Amino acid sequence: MxxxxxxxxxxxxxxxxxxxxxxxxxxxxxxxxxxxxxxxxxxxxxxxxxxxxxxxxxxxxxxxxxxxxxxxQDPAAELGRTFEEVQGYDDLVLVKDIQFHSHCEHHMVPIIGKAHVAYLPDGKVVGLSKIARTVDIFAHRLQTQEAMTAQIADVIQTVLNPRGVAVMIEAEHMCMAMRGIRKQGSTTLTTTFTGSFKDHPEEQARFLMMLRGFAA
The missing domain is CATH 1.10.286.10 (GTP cyclohydrolase I, N-terminal domain)
Structure with a gap:
């Protein structure tokens, strides 16, 4: 069927x-x-x-x-179940180093990398595994890294309606490593910020500091 x-x-x-x-x-x-x-x-x-x-x-x-x-699969459905018993927690939630494999839509060869996803809750949170699952759903499609970064941020912002979302993806593209210029080990970084992360540079800086292992 x-x-x-x-x-x-x-x-x-x-x-x-x-x-x-x-x-x-x-x-x-x-x-x-x-x-x-x-x-x-x-x-x-x-x-x-x-x-x-x-x-x-x-x-x-x-x-x-x-x-x-x-x-x-529908990433919005994955994010649909949320929890409001958060004891007033409203600070940054970060899930980093989400490993993924995708495929370049231009040559259909692998993209291998990791995603870092953060959001600022507004009265509700989502299960952490759902964030990783959302990354996987978009990764299991033909992609460009730029589009995938934006798609993850957009669906989280749309479904959870948090105060802001931050997404960074680091990946190696086999279309650069296996063919064409053939540069192995080259990594591409992309980011998307919404809400408070976009409007307040200090929130972006805090997100990046936490990725490096420094608590703000």
Whole structure:
């Protein structure tokens, strides 16, 4: 049965937080996917009928279903359950070093990195695992690092409505390491700030200090 792609609830301005280019609900069949992989194997110059490759199309289809499972999941739903019994806590909540694997939408090769996500609660908090799960959902889609950074911040701001959200992603892009310029070990950093983090530079500075291990 074809998977159904979930979308976020409409925002107040009637725009959608779902990234542009999200595939339609109708997807190719298993047979079509495997035929496409066989074509790619032939294009590389190899023989898809040899022993080592005969089951590769099935394996690739299975792997892609797992690696791109984020299209079937709704990060807003993950963040929907919150807790208000916080004993008045309203200071910064930071989940750092969230490891992830994604794929570049330009070359479909891996992006490997970690995300740091913080927010300033406004009367309610969300389970810490839900923050990590949100990162994973966006990572399991074709991505650019810039878009992924903004998407994580936007959905947390939209669903939790905190006083502010800060997101930093550090990642290595295999499209730079494996092809083209072939520079291994180069790391790209991106940030997105909303609310108090955007309006007050001292909150940004505190976020960055906490990432370095210094409590403010």
């Amino acid at each position: 074809d998977a159904v792609v979930k979308t976020f609830p409409p925002r107040a301005d009637n725009t959608q937080t779902e990234p542009a280019g999200t595939p339609p609900a109708q997807r190719p069949s298993q047979e079509e996917v495997e035929a496409a992989v066989r074509t790619l194997l032939r294009w590389t110059g190899d023989n898809p009928d040899r022993e080592g490759l005969v089951d590769t199309p099935t394996r690739v289809a299975r792997a892609y279903r797992e690696m791109f499972g984020g299209y079937d």
